[in-house]
Amino acid sequence: MLGGRKLEAALKVQTNAHGVSPAGYVCKVLERDLASAVESQPSRAPFKTGPGMFAKYGQAPSAEEIDANRADMFQNFGDHF
Numbered sequence: 001m002l003g004g005r006k007l008e009a010a011l012k013v014q015t016n017a018h019g020v021s022p023a024g025y026v027c028k029v030l031e032r033d034l035a036s037a038v039e040s041q042p043s044r045a046p047f048k049t050g051p052g053m054f055a056k057y058g059q060a061p062s063a064e065e066i067d068a069n070r071a072d073m074f075q076n077f078g079d080h081f
Contacts, residue, residue, distance in 0.1 A: 011025065
């Protein structure tokens with residue numbers, strides 16, 4: 001690995017050669033490096049969406065059905081205290 005001054009000098013040479021700022025050059029190097037890393041990764045099957053994962057259980061209950069079930073479940077909730 002290069003020392004601090006040598007690294008700084010090499011960066012100046014490259015930025016001058018490419019006509020960009022040090023930050024611009026670093027971005028170009030990272031983009032090139034990361035692009036090759038992304039290309040080498042195998043593609044994966046897409047994720048199923050939430051609704052797609054639960055489709056086998058049928059249609060979801062409506063808001064009215066949920067409210068009715070909740071009211072039925074908790075109708076005697078406070079009676080035991």
